Amino acid sequence: MSGKPRNVAFLIIDPQNDFHEGGSLAVPGADEDAVRIANLINDNRDKIASIYVTMDCHHRMHIAHxxxxxxxxxxxxxxxxxxxxxxxxxxxxxxxxxxxxxxxxxxxxxxxxxxxxxxxIWPEHCLVGTKGNAIVPSINEAIQDWALEYSTVVNYIQKTQHCLTEMYSVFQAEVPLPDVPSTGLNTALLAELGQTYDRVVVCGQASSHCVAFSVRDLVEHWPHYSGDRPISDIILLSDGMSPVATFEKAGEEFVNEMKDKGVTVLKCNQVIL
Known part of the structure; x- marks a missing residue:
């Protein structure tokens, strides 16, 4: 690849081993999603300005364990x-x-x-220091190759580190704790995504939970933090995410809701950056 990167960001939600085959909370279809995400990144390295990767980082003694x-x-x-x-x-x-x-x-x-x-009460997953916490190899190889080619770094965002609240969304906890600012709304990240890039491509796991809650927060606050840019500048990869087993309805409802709100929903092979 050659040429100056365009102003597109990838926001990859929790692409970790524990959400993939063999993991403690494996999401059906996640392995195939990861391959499609990796291929899209590899095919568009010269068009990607930044990659953000969120990571579930649990302690064993967490309120949802x-x-x-x-x-x-x-x-x-x-x-x-x-x-x-x-x-x-x-x-x-x-x-x-x-x-x-x-x-x-x-x-x-x-x-x-x-x-x-x-x-x-979820199976213990993405525990700090375990293999399950690491990025799934297919995506990790793609993002590391991109970083090396452009002499840059991947932006890793750790979440769910506080044991007394859940954090499906990367932007805020399910119940923000008044005395823990890191569980409140991450306005800095919202502003960075909304004001820095032409488009934000979102994918990862799972469409029923962490992707859904992250994108809902991004969409809700997009007008304020993006200068009223169109919601269509957010691209959601429909085959770059899958729902947790038995939560398929929640995943479908999320995708339909985002379409209704104006988010661009595409398959990986439909994306032109």
Whole structure:
């Protein structure tokens, strides 16, 4: 490839091993998505100005992992258990550390008031320092080759590091914690994406969760941070993402919602940068 890069950014959401085949929270279709994403990057290196890669970075004792919770029988909840505010008030589930009990009562109440996903106990995934946390090889090779060719760096954005809140969106936590600024709205990233690049291409995992919540936040704040540029400058790769198993409906609803809002939704082989 040759020539000066054009002003296009890629925002790749959580392309990590644990969301791909063999991972603890593997998303059906993610491996094929990753190959298409990598091919698109390889074919358009000279047109990409920046690549942002978000990374789920969990501690084991996270509010959405089983070890955070217990019951009167000293049992942990099964994976994919959904814990409601009523469950906590009734004593069905409680925080394993008593000092967190008031927080989980408040937290689940806030989730329900904001009409967010119910607190779900996920398989432990993307733990800091594990292989599952690393970028899937197909995408990693493509972004490293791009970085080497243009003597630049990939922008890695770690999320979900705070154990007392979930963070599907790269831009803010499900319930921002008042005393933890990093869980609040990331206005700097919104402004950088909205004001620096001609177009932003979004892909990754999963369309039902982290991609969906990230793009919804980007779209909601785009007019303010982009100077009223058209929403169509955001390109969503429909075959560069897949839903978590059993959440297929949520993934479909997200894509349809983004089309209705004016986001450009394309397959990888339809993208012309």
């Amino acid at each position: 089983k070890g955070f919770w217990t019951n009167d029988q000293n049992e942990m909840p099964a994976e994919f258990t959904m814990i409601t505010n009523a469950d906590i008030k009734s004593g069905l589930w409680k925080a394993a550390q008593p000092e967190n009990q008031m927080h989980v009562e408040w937290y689940t109440k806030m989730l329900e008031e904001k009409n967010r996903f119910k607190l779900t």
